[in-house]
Amino acid sequence: MPAKSKSQQKAAGAALAAKRGDIKESDLKGASRSMEKSMSEKELRDLASTKRKGKPEHARDGR
Template sequence: MPAKSSAQQKAAGAALSAKRGETKKSELKGASKSMEKSMSEKQLDDLASTKRKGKPEHAS
């Protein structure tokens, strides 16, 4: 499932980093915190690897 905005993509990237142990889970805030808990590593990777071209900063 592709990200709908660049903000969603960035949150998924932060959550993926924490899930892999590259950053501390305690550093996560907001959407990335809930994404890390509720999504698998594969789902996060799919969201984070979406191309940014043409994506709005925030989805409406």
Template structure:
């Protein structure tokens, strides 16, 4: 599942880094904090590896 915005992609990258132990989980805020708890490493990797070109900074609310 690709990221819908640059912000979502960045949050997934931060959550993935914390899940892998590259940064402490205590440094996470907002969406990345909940992502690390609710998503698997594979799911986070898919979101974080999404290309940013053409993505809006923030996704439109539905």
């Protein structure tokens, strides 16, 4: 499943780094913290690998 916005892609990348042990879980904030706890490494990798070009900075709620 591709990321819908640049911010979602960045949060997934941070969560993936924490899940792999590259950064501390305590350094995560907001969406990346909940993503790290609730998603598998494969799901995070899929979101984080989405290209940013053409994506809005933030996705609108309800769309």
